Amino acid sequence: xxxxxxxxxxxxxxxxSDCEITKMSTLSKATHSDITFLSEKRYIKELEGTKAGAIxxxxxxxxxxxxxxxxxxxxxxxxxxxxxxxxxxxxxxxxNAPAPIVGENCRISPKAHLENGVVIGNNCxxxxxxxxxxxxxxxDNTTIYPNAxxxxxxxxxxxxxxxxxxxxxxxGFGFAHTxxxxxxxxxxxxxVILEDDVEIGANSTIDCAVFGSTIIKTGAKIxxxxxxxxxxxxxxxxxxxxxxxxAGSTTLGRNVVIGGQSATAxxxxxxxxTTFAARSGVTKDIKESGQTFAGFPLMEHRKWLKLQGRIAKxxx
Amino acid sequence: xxxxxxxxxxxxxxxxSDCEITKMSTLSKATHSDITFLSEKRYIKELEGTKAGAIxxxxxxxxxxxxxxxxxxxxxxxxxxxxxxxxxxxxxxxxNAPAPIVGENCRISPKAHLENGVVIGNNCxxxxxxxxxxxxxxxDNTTIYPNAxxxxxxxxxxxxxxxxxxxxxxxGFGFAHTxxxxxxxxxxxxxVILEDDVEIGANSTIDCAVFGSTIIKTGAKIxxxxxxxxxxxxxxxxxxxxxxxxAGSTTLGRNVVIGGQSATAxxxxxxxxTTFAARSGVTKDIKESGQTFAGFPLMEHRKWLKLQGRIAKxxx
Amino acid sequence: xxxxxxxxxxxxxxxxSDCEITKMSTLSKATHSDITFLSEKRYIKELEGTKAGAIxxxxxxxxxxxxxxxxxxxxxxxxxxxxxxxxxxxxxxxxNAPAPIVGENCRISPKAHLENGVVIGNNCxxxxxxxxxxxxxxxDNTTIYPNAxxxxxxxxxxxxxxxxxxxxxxxGFGFAHTxxxxxxxxxxxxxVILEDDVEIGANSTIDCAVFGSTIIKTGAKIxxxxxxxxxxxxxxxxxxxxxxxxAGSTTLGRNVVIGGQSATAxxxxxxxxTTFAARSGVTKDIKESGQTFAGFPLMEHRKWLKLQGRIAKxxx
Numbered sequence: 001x002x003x004x005x006x007x008x009x010x011x012x013x014x015x016x017s018d019c020e021i022t023k024m025s026t027l028s029k030a031t032h033s034d035i036t037f038l039s040e041k042r043y044i045k046e047l048e049g050t051k052a053g054a055i056x057x058x059x060x061x062x063x064x065x066x067x068x069x070x071x072x073x074x075x076x077x078x079x080x081x082x083x084x085x086x087x088x089x090x091x092x093x094x095x096n097a098p099a100p101i102v103g104e105n106c107r108i109s110p111k112a113h114l115e116n117g118v119v120i121g122n123n124c125x126x127x128x129x130x131x132x133x134x135x136x137x138x139x140d141n142t143t144i145y146p147n148a149x150x151x152x153x154x155x156x157x158x159x160x161x162x163x164x165x166x167x168x169x170x171x172g173f174g175f176a177h178t179x180x181x182x183x184x185x186x187x188x189x190x191x192v193i194l195e196d197d198v199e200i201g202a203n204s205t206i207d208c209a210v211f212g213s214t215i216i217k218t219g220a221k222i223x224x225x226x227x228x229x230x231x232x233x234x235x236x237x238x239x240x241x242x243x244x245x246x247a248g249s250t251t252l253g254r255n256v257v258i259g260g261q262s263a264t265a266x267x268x269x270x271x272x273x274t275t276f277a278a279r280s281g282v283t284k285d286i287k288e289s290g291q292t293f294a295g296f297p298l299m300e301h302r303k304w305l306k307l308q309g310r311i312a313k314x315x316x
Numbered sequence: 317x318x319x320x321x322x323x324x325x326x327x328x329x330x331x332x333s334d335c336e337i338t339k340m341s342t343l344s345k346a347t348h349s350d351i352t353f354l355s356e357k358r359y360i361k362e363l364e365g366t367k368a369g370a371i372x373x374x375x376x377x378x379x380x381x382x383x384x385x386x387x388x389x390x391x392x393x394x395x396x397x398x399x400x401x402x403x404x405x406x407x408x409x410x411x412n413a414p415a416p417i418v419g420e421n422c423r424i425s426p427k428a429h430l431e432n433g434v435v436i437g438n439n440c441x442x443x444x445x446x447x448x449x450x451x452x453x454x455x456d457n458t459t460i461y462p463n464a465x466x467x468x469x470x471x472x473x474x475x476x477x478x479x480x481x482x483x484x485x486x487x488g489f490g491f492a493h494t495x496x497x498x499x500x501x502x503x504x505x506x507x508v509i510l511e512d513d514v515e516i517g518a519n520s521t522i523d524c525a526v527f528g529s530t531i532i533k534t535g536a537k538i539x540x541x542x543x544x545x546x547x548x549x550x551x552x553x554x555x556x557x558x559x560x561x562x563a564g565s566t567t568l569g570r571n572v573v574i575g576g577q578s579a580t581a582x583x584x585x586x587x588x589x590t591t592f593a594a595r596s597g598v599t600k601d602i603k604e605s606g607q608t609f610a611g612f613p614l615m616e617h618r619k620w621l622k623l624q625g626r627i628a629k630x631x632x
Numbered sequence: 633x634x635x636x637x638x639x640x641x642x643x644x645x646x647x648x649s650d651c652e653i654t655k656m657s658t659l660s661k662a663t664h665s666d667i668t669f670l671s672e673k674r675y676i677k678e679l680e681g682t683k684a685g686a687i688x689x690x691x692x693x694x695x696x697x698x699x700x701x702x703x704x705x706x707x708x709x710x711x712x713x714x715x716x717x718x719x720x721x722x723x724x725x726x727x728n729a730p731a732p733i734v735g736e737n738c739r740i741s742p743k744a745h746l747e748n749g750v751v752i753g754n755n756c757x758x759x760x761x762x763x764x765x766x767x768x769x770x771x772d773n774t775t776i777y778p779n780a781x782x783x784x785x786x787x788x789x790x791x792x793x794x795x796x797x798x799x800x801x802x803x804g805f806g807f808a809h810t811x812x813x814x815x816x817x818x819x820x821x822x823x824v825i826l827e828d829d830v831e832i833g834a835n836s837t838i839d840c841a842v843f844g845s846t847i848i849k850t851g852a853k854i855x856x857x858x859x860x861x862x863x864x865x866x867x868x869x870x871x872x873x874x875x876x877x878x879a880g881s882t883t884l885g886r887n888v889v890i891g892g893q894s895a896t897a898x899x900x901x902x903x904x905x906t907t908f909a910a911r912s913g914v915t916k917d918i919k920e921s922g923q924t925f926a927g928f929p930l931m932e933h934r935k936w937l938k939l940q941g942r943i944a945k946x947x948x
Contacts, residue, residue, distance in 0.1 A: 147763060149445070151461075296595060561874050
């Protein structure tokens with residue numbers, strides 16, 4: 001899409017030179033044919049280093065835009081980005097993509113559905129009702145149970161098990177808001193990557209990334225009815241028990257254990273070998289590895305046990 | 317079904333005049349060919365104004381039944397209503413209903429399933445494994461992802477997005493109980509209405525109404541693994557984050573925001589522009605709009621923060 | 633598989649007499665052609681009475697193994713059992729099993745999928761996208777809604793209702809752990825049994841047993857998005873409200889009522905006619921029937937109400 005067309009679509013005055021824009025990206029990853037956006041001052045360093053061909057930017061920040069980058073100036077860059085995202089949303093169906101390629105010794109149910117562009121390794125089992133989206137790749141020795149859904153562009157490793165009804169790659173819950181309170185969907189460009197030997201429980205949901213990937217690393221095991229938000233990273237050999245929820249962009253180190261019905265806020269970093277008791281509510285980074293926590297608000301597990309004693313005394 | 321047959325089926329003595337009963341309904345909405353029920357005194361005003369042709373009613377209330385309304389008198393009206401509901405349950409399949417009608421420019425996967433009586437507008441995408449039930453209507457520009465299920469009779473608006481595995485219109489969790497503790501299912505007569513521009517997350521569930529409709533209003537956005545009980549109304553532009561649960565018959569005003577893993581009790585009214593922090597437990601009406609709450613039991617958010625400070629002191 | 637082959641596979645030195653092993657089992661249920669395991673001293677009574685043909689056992693316990701039972705001695709019996717479980721995992725597909733048998737007056741959608749070995753009674757409805765696994769049996773008058781999944785070997789009783797997206801018989805969340813923190817899957821041998829008149833809500837998940845059966849007894853009703861762990865027993869006429877989670881091996885008596893978003897730890901016994909308010913967290917056995925509880929940690933409901941009063945005072 002031409003930059004001039006984008007400006008017109010978003011109702012932004014623009015009279016600079018025109019160029020072809022092929023996709024949206026982040027400040028740090030954008031190339032000369034990409035458009036990016038900036039609304040907050042704290043990313044100013046990334047702005048100065050961006051290679052983007054164009055940017056949607058707040059007037060207060062526009063004088064810091066590098067000269068090779070065309071600026072579409074608006075007081076609502078986040079909202080305009082959301083409006084534009086619809087036009088660059090990746091396809092979910094494509095009749096021109098190549099037919100699926102399936103390796104040796106696979107059992108693919110005729111009642112499963114493989115979209116075009118799918119590539120599947122050897123010794124895989126894809127059961128009836130499973131859905132494998134456009135351009136999804138799957139390694140060797142992986143089993144996908146009935147009625148599981150894998151959205152377009154996701155990558156599934158070797159020896160993974162995806163249980164019935166699990167959803168891999170659904171849209172992250174991201175919206176910009178108008179001044180009058182309507183929500184404008186931010187179409188999601190990213191995907192989900194499951195590395196090797198990952199198991200995903202029945203009816204769990206893992207959202208794709210806005211840009212880039214939500215990643216479940218090697219050997220991580222996720223129980224039933226768990227929610228993983230967009231852009232999360234679940235470390236190697238982590239264990240997430242049933243009904244856990246991770247808000248967006250949270251990163252778990254390796255061998256993190258999260259008890260049932262626990263949750264984390266977004267944008268957190270959790271040190272390796274951290275254990276959370278059931279129903280923990282995690283709202284801050286955990287920097288030191290190997291500790292055990294409980295409660296909401298979160299505290300060291302032994303403090304939580306002590307607190308329960310103190311509360312019990314209130315009743316006497 | 318003849319009223320005399322109903323009386324026999326429910327083992328209620330009845331010797332009044334007979335009439336044909338075509339459906340069950342509420343006191344206020346019933347017409348002359350409907351049967352309704354009353355077990356509790358507090359609906360006595362509605363009883364006196366009902367246009368129902370017949371009623372299943374407690375003996376203590378039977379002298380207030382209008383003369384045009386035949387009374388089946390029993391000490392267990394709620395249980396008898398439940399037993400009867402099975403016979404008036406709406407069909408889930410009907411080979412005599414008309415074939416589906418699909419608008420222009422739609423992409424309907426051959427592995428999706430449209431039951432009879434379905435009507436779909438223009439520019440819709442219905443992906444493999446999606447199920448669209450008997451007499452469901454869908455507007456224009458709506459996308460239904462794989463393995464989503466829409467039960468019979470539901471209405472889906474324009475520009476809606478229903479993610480994989482979501483279930484729209486499943487039965488509300490309603491039972492009458494016998495004196496010995498068995499549960500008798502109350503078959504659900506109602507449906508779910510999604511207005512326009514509604515997004516429903518992966519594996520979320522929205523129960524149909526007992527009578528009437530569960531309604532998700534224009535522009536509301538619901539994240540993954542959310543549960544909406546029967547007869548709820550979710551206001552315009554409300555945002556429900558992952559793993560939230562609303563019990564039956566709760567009404568949210570517009571632009572209500574509910575953080576992850578929160579829940580509400582049933583039969584509540586929540587004022588517009590109310591915000592609940594993650595994990596709130598809402599058990600009372602919120603009458604004043606624009607406030608922010610947290611905790612379980614619920615309190616103003618700033619009080620909740622203060623309480624956490626006080627509790628922390630208990631540990632010192 | 634020959635015992636000598638098993639020893640080789642698990643890298644355990646074994647020079648005793650050889651025999652054919654046909655399956656894995658528990659100490660108490662194993663027969664002469666089964667292999668079992670023991671890592672913990674507290675099951676020593678069961679060890680002495682076992683009829684197993686072979687056992688994987690810790691050196692500290694090996695002198696208590698009965699003489700008819702061949703001992704594979706290792707310091708990691710639990711881990712070795714997990715490694716072996718993969719080789720004895722029950723089949724999920726079997727092209728040599730007999731074609732499905734369907735009773736009279738059933739409505740089976742051509743878009744449902746019945747694996748081989750399925751046996752279905754009379755008057756059942758199996759809707760589009762439903763999956764019925766290998767050797768599953770279903771009684772009379774049962775309805776399975778779209779996109780529900782029933783794993784291999786499960787038994788579904790008469791007059792059951794399984795709502796859309798529900799998953800019956802998914803693998804329990806069980807792993808052994810290596811010294812360096814990797815997880816080895818314990819393949820699940822058991823199944824799920826739904827007795828008669830059971831209703832399972834949309835997108836709920838019920839895990840199969842490791843050995844034996846997870847059982848949902850007659851007349852129990854389970855709402856949407858509920859998680860039932862492996863080897864649980866849900867008593868007759870119990871009611872589990874939406875988003876409840878039961879950890880593995882917990883047994884509920886009859887007519888237990890569990891409010892929404894509650895959870896139980898594993899290996900608990902809950903007395904009949906116990907009621908838990910919404911969001912209860914149950915970590916101990918309940919031995920006396922007929923009580924009402926709330927809170928986490930759990931307490932009698934009236935104490936919980938009192939505690940809330942005391943906490944409120946902290947704010948004054």
